[in-house]
Amino acid sequence: MTVSKSETVKLVSAEGFEFIIDRKAAVVSNTLKNMLSSSGNFTETELGEVNFPEISTPILEKVCQYFYWSLQFASGKETEFVIEPEMTLELMMAANYLHT
Amino acid sequence: MNPAKKKNFKIEPFKHKVEMDPKYAEKTWKILEDAIHEIYNHNASGLSFEELYRNAYNMVLHKYGEKLYSGVVATMTQHLREIARIVEAAQGGLFLEELDVKWREHNKSLQMIRDILMYMDRTFVNNFNKTPVHELGLNLWRDYIVRSPKIKDRLLNTLLDLVHRERTGEVINRGLMRNITKMLVELGLPVYQEDFERPFLEAASDFYRLESQQLIETSDCPDYLRKAEKRLNEEIERVAHYLDSKSEAKITQVVEREVIGNRLKLLVEMENSGLISMLIDDKYDDLGRMYNLFRRINTGLQTMRELMTAHLRETGRQLVTDPERLKDPVEFVQRLLDEKDKYDKIIQQSFNNDKMFQNALNSSFEYFINLNIRSPEFISLFVDDKLRKGLKGVSEEDVELVLDKVMMLFRYLQEKDVFEKYYKQHLAKRLLSGRTVSDDAERSLIVKLKTECGYQFTSKLEGMFTDMKTSRDTMQGFNSTWAGAEGNDGPTLTVQVLTTGSWPTQSGARCTMPTEILAMCDKFKMYYLSTHTGRRLTWQTNMGTADLKATFGDGNKHELNVSTYQMCILCLFNTSDHLTYREIEQATDIPAPDLKRNLQSLACVKGKNVLRKEPMSKDISEDDVFIFNDKFSSKFYKVKISTVVAQKESEPEKQETRQKVEEDRKPQIEAAIVRIMKSRRLLDHNNIISEVTKQLQARFMPNPAVIKKRIESLIEREFLERDRTDRKLYRYLA
Structure with a gap:
């Protein structure tokens, strides 16, 4: 399958919103990295698509933003990542889940 | 963004927990368990990683970590038991392959299991000190497969059997072997070491013990070593191909011990093919192989070295004590050099220029060269031969090469002063007779001796060269003063003025010279003393030479090159054809031994017998009568009549030289004692002996008894005194 090798992956939120992001951004999350590159043939690995029935759209969006911010940070561009106080708790749970 | 939504999400888990508590865990675990089954059955393609991960995540989050963990252990164990049955059932050769698959x-x-349980690994396993999933899986594999009673021994035996088969020449599936040993290593180094490596090494040990036993009975040493080397390389290659790299040192050690170490003595000492035969036959390859193999064994090189040293000493001893060899000193020294060359080459080519072997070689040479008391004399004779004729037409580099080799032998000598003594004599002869091949070579050797032994050692030798040069200048002056004063037919005189002390002069030399010569000598004496006042000239008639023009019967004319003594004798025959020994002795006043020797060379050497003797015999007796040999003829116009002087010294001469050397040593020893005592003031007997020996060993090995005598003599002359309380102590008296 060519999809698994593609440069982008699709993340789907609980509400069904699809986020298409670069693979290299997605693998900032260890969990995603494993899902997308596991040696077994899980559906995620084969399709390059991950469903998150327990993560809401705004949180997943924030998470995706974080992935890109993190890449920039790692390459030396140190900007601040703003998190709205009201989503802090959920975001932390998502982070724990995604091992980010 | 929407606070209401957020709250909902937050509360939900609590509701879940409360509501579904009893069934929730069971249900979730069921999903995961099924998934694990599917994974083991290669049916994972329909599974959702996210779902499984989320389920495991939630189980851990809801404190069902222990249930999850033990469930995984149980499920995996169940599968492994199944696998073990399949592997056990595999037939013969398929066993390993099945295991590998x-x-x-x-x-x-x-x-895959580890991946979906990653959250558990991260939190639960860490917090409760459990084994991480991957390691757990390996441990289970180890315990249920590799160490299952039905597999463990079979696996080991199969592996050992394959190795054995390969050792005996069969081709085996190395890739498979590699996979299996890799598996063992992955299960942990202890598993590899205990379940495979140790028995493997034991088997190798047994195998090679047996093989080397058979081999040593049927092969000679080079053959055995070749095979040993091959085996060693095979084992190293084996490790590289399919064993863990840490095994290399261990297995080579086994081979080294069994094949080489335990047979070490037998091998080196093997009759007709061991080390000694190799040395004798210059088997560079075999020797190199032996060196490289034995180097691996602790005592290997030492054993080789000891045997080589013993062999060298023995052959060396035979060489230097063989009476046949003593007849020709040049040949004798040449043999030594050849022997040295031979071993130098062996050490260079086969022994990697090993310093230890070089030292062994040097000490052996030092040992046996000094066994023969005449070695210093012979080495000097060798140099003499080379410098007189041997090096004619040889390039400068080659001359240097020969001289360097001689210096090397010289270094081995303990009695360097004896060498000096002889060297001086031989050099004097060369210089006076003008027979040296190359002044450069002479000087080069002096420089070498100087760097080796210091200025003192060569100062007299250098003095000899200076004398030669001064004499040339003096003669020029003399000739220009007196030239033409005599007719051309008269005798010409060439004088070398030698400094007493620098040259090996004999005080006993005397003879009555023919009057015409005597006149010349007086003239020279006058000339010399007129330019150098306050000097005393004595004629060293024993060291000179003369060219005589002689006419024989049939008008045969020859020029005879003779010694001064011979000239005196021959001049007597100008007036008479018949002379008795006694008459000659009276007329010439030559000391009897010299006279006899010179007469012998005039009368008894075939082709050069200018005189006839009655009765004919080889030796000169005091009743002989000598007659001018009218029938003398020779192909050459110039005839050189050499004095019959055995190049080697005769026995009494040897004694004399020896005595002179001993005599010369006395002041040196005394000087050393005084030097030492001057700085130490107080020293006991043994320490003096050892210090003196240390100071003088560059020149000779002083005998303790002689040192003791010198000490006594110094006490007598009040340089030293014995301590009053401790008689062993000596005190220096300023």
Whole structure:
């Protein structure tokens, strides 16, 4: 399958919103990295698509933003990542889940 | 963004927990358990990683970590038991392959399981000190497969059997072997070491013990070593191909011990093919192989060295004590050099220029060269031969080469002063007779001796060269003063003025010279003393030479090159054809031994017998009568009549030289004692002896008894005194 090798992956939120992001951004999350590159043939690995029935759209969006911010940070561009106080708790749970 | 929504999400888990508590865990675990089954059955393609991960995540989050963990252990164990049955059932050769296939499958499954249980690994396993999933999977594999009673021994035996088969020449599936040993290593180094390596080494040990036993009975040493080397390389290659790299040192050690170490003595001492035969026959390759193999063994090189040293000493001893060899000193020294060259080459080519072997070689040479008391004399004679004729037409580099070799032998000498003594004599002869091949070579050797032994050692030798040069200048002056004063037919005189002390002069030399010569000598004396006042000239008639023009019967004319003594004798025959020994002795006043020797060379050497003797015999007796040999003829116009002087010294001369050397040593020893005592003031007897020996050993090995005598003499002359309380102590008296 060519999809698994593609440069982008699709993340789907609980509400069904699809986020298409670069693979290299997605693998900032260890969990995603494993899902997308596991040696077994899980559906995620084969399709390059991950469903998150327990993560809401705004949180997943924030998470995706974080992935890109993190890449920039790692390459030396140190900007601040703003998190709205009201989503802090959920975001932390998502982070724990995604091992980010 | 929407606070209401957020709150909902937050509360939900609590509701879940409360509502579904009893069934929730069971249900979730069921999903995961099924998934693990599917994974093991290679049916994972329909599974959702996210779902499984989320389920495991939630189980851990809801404190069902222990249930999850033990469930995983149980499920994996169940699968492994199944695998073990399959592997056990595999027939014969398929056993390893089956094991290998299953191992790879297990590894893959294990990875997938680990991936979906990652959250558990991260939190639960860490917090409760459990074994991480991957390691757990390996441990289970180890315990249920590799160490299952039905597999463990079979696996080991199969592996050892394959190795054995390969050792005996069969081709085996190395890739498979590699996979299996890799599996053992992955299960942990202890597993590899205990379950495979140790028995493997034991088997190798047994195998090689047996093989080397058979081999040593049927092969000669070079053959054995070749095979040993091959075996060693095979084992190293084996490790590289399919064993863990840490095994290399261990297995080579086994081979070294069994094949070489335990047969070491037998090998080196093997009759007709061991080390000694190799040395004798210059078997560079075999020797190199032996060196490289034995180097691996602790005592290997030492054993080789000891045997080589013993052999060298023995052959060396035979060489230097063989009476046949003593007849020709040049040949004798040449043999020594050849022997040295031979071993130098062996050490260079086969022994990697090993310093230890070089030292052994040097000490052996030093040992046996000094066994023969005449070695210093012979070495000097060798140099003499080379410098007189041997090096004619040889390039400068080659001359240097020969001289360097001689210096090397010289270094081995303990009695360097004896060498000096002889060297001086030989050099004097060369210089006076103008027979040296190359002044450069002479000087080069002096420089070498100087760097080796210091200025003192060569100062007299250098003095000799200076004398030669001064004499040339003096003669020029003399000739220009007196030239033409005599007719051309008169005798010409060439004088070398020698400084007493620098040259090996004999005080006993005397003879009555023919009057015409005597006149010349007086003239020279006058000339010399007129330019150098306050000097005393004595004629060293024993060291000179003369060219005589002689006319024989049939008008045969020859020029005879003779010694001064011979000239005196021959001049007597100008007035008479018949002379008795006594008459000659009276007329010439030559000391009897010299006279006899010179007469012998005039009358008894075939082709050069200018005189006839009655009765004919080889030796001169005091009743002989000598007659001018009218029938003398020779192909050459110039005839050189050499004095019959055995190049080697005769026995009494040897004694004399020896005595002179001993005499010369006395002041040196005394000087050393005084030097030492001057700085130490107080020293006991043994320490003096050892210090003196240390100071003088560059020149000779002083005998303790002689040192003692010198000490006594110094006490007598009040340089030293014995301590009043401790008689062993000596005190220096300023």
